[in-house]
Amino acid sequence: MKTPSFLQNLVTFYRDGFRGMTVGKTLWLLVLIKLFIMFAILKVFFFPNYLKTNFKTDESRSNHVRQELIDRTD
Template identity: 65%
Template sequence: MSITGLYRFYRDGFRSMTVGRTLWKIILIKLFVMFAILKLFFFQDYLGSNFSTDEERADHVLQQITGPAENNH
C-alpha cells in the first residue's frame, strides 16, 4: 500500500465518522486539560525556583535519587 493510499484510507474513514468525531474531540480536550492546565497549577518549577545553578539542581536530584533508604520494618 502506498503512502497516498494510506492517506486516503484514513481521510475517508475520518470523514465518515459520526460518533468518532465526538470521541476525538473529548480525547483532545482531556489531553489539553492534562498537559496545559494541570501543569500550571500542580507542577511548579521546584528546581528552577529553589536552586540558582544547574550544578545545584543536579546535586539535589542526585541526592534525592541516591539518598539513604529508610527502613520501615
C-alpha cells in the same frame, strides 16, 4: 500504471474514515479537550517546577538531583 504505495493506502484509509465519521468527530474533540486539560492546565497547578524555584544555578540543581538519587538507593 503505477500501483499506490502502502503509505498512500494508509493515508487514504484514514482520510476517508475521518470524513465519514459523525459521532466519532465529537468523541475525538472530547479526547483532545481532555488531553489539553490534563497536560496544559493540570501541569501548571499540580506540578510546579521544583528545581527552578528552589535552586538558582544548574550546578546546584544537578547536585540536588544527584544527592536525592544517592539517598534513595540506600
